[in-house]
Amino acid sequence: MALAWGTCDGHTLMHWTEYFGPLMQGAWVTIELTVYSTILGAILSFAAGIGKTSHNPVLKGISVVYIEVFRGTSLLVQLFWLYFALPLIGDAVGIDLRLPPVVAGVLALSLNIGAYGAEVVRGAIQAVSKDQYEAAKACNFTPRQTLFSVVLPQAIPEMMPPFGNLAIQNLKDTALVSLISLGDLAFRAEQLRNFTQDSTTIYTMVLFMYFGMALVLTAIMKLLERNVGRWRAVRR
């Protein structure tokens, strides 16, 4: 046999409790990636979602193209494109566009989730009743004031439930960045499996760790939802 450890039973190499060290390291990277890309994704969602409802044809055009491209293609394709193909464009025009895996990962995740979020933002804005716009106009509000003081405070509470689902989707999507050699939870799991061959234990643990993180994220989003719920117009 070429490899000594390949012949022995995985359990003799590492006790399963020892898996926690590397897995926790990976889980921390997953949490960081989720936080960064969810925040960046939320900013992109508002930018593109508001852009799509704008009357300015340039802003509207950019938003529509962005949303269609990133919703219409696969996240993994976007990730690989940013990581493998973008540097070649950089070469051609003479700029260094080689992104470190973290940057490519966060960028791909947030661009992807931002496109989905933009549709949520657009939907919530368009669901605000026409009367509200008319009332704002009657009060002589500028379009900017109408958006920030009248429309968004009513639209944001409606966005929260779908945003919660998108945050969970984003957490799950972070597993894909392990494929561009980022040391997240999925990557550590694969490393451990290569070393110990104890796939059942490792992947069961990892599944439950992702599940636990998703439950925490759901709870956070519920808290946030309750918090912004106060902005909802009081119906009398």
Added chain:
Amino acid sequence: MLFGIEWDTSSNLAFAISILPILLIGMWVTIQATVLGFFIAIVLGLVLAALKSVPLKIVSWPAYAITEFIRDTPLLIQLFFLYYVLPEYGLVFPAFLTGALALGIQYSAYTSEVYRAGIEAVAKGQHEAARALNFKSLRTFTHVVLPQAVPRIIPAMGNYLVSIMKDVPVLSVVTVLEMLNVAQIIGDRTFNYLIPLSMVGGLYLIMTLVASSAVRYLDMNLPKRGLPLK
């Protein structure tokens, strides 16, 4: 060379044209995986939805827990789990089948919710009317509830079909030669990732646009008030 087709690296355009048939072979695998994964998802989803509607808590509660667990864990890890753990119990499937199974399992959690929402959206009065006409509960389900639920279910299912299509590239990690994997191999061998990966992006855009307009067409042309039975 891949699948017996040579590529021509003399110019960018010639390269793009020469690798198109190779990518289309990969696209065909993507479509097959999508269809098989979708089929598994709608069957498994129906089973989960049926279990969740059972009045016994001992049956419905685990079904809810399983749905939640499947929905909250990444497809990639579920795929690795199936790919590496099943063989340890003597269940050795080809990578393609394992991949389609992983897609089906992941999306069954979503489709089960679609069934549930579709069935619950049928107005209560319909149940009462069926009861007043002395329909048995099975007949109520097949002749009253289902014909009204299906037009609501189909468009939502179609959207998940498109989502499954976009998740197929994940199967490349277990050596399934779908479109993205094919493009990666071409890139590895020619050191030109830009053209194959951009082409995959474009082809995906075409596939999803076609699929989602088909879903929209279906949505517009389904009778809103229910399928006619005769």
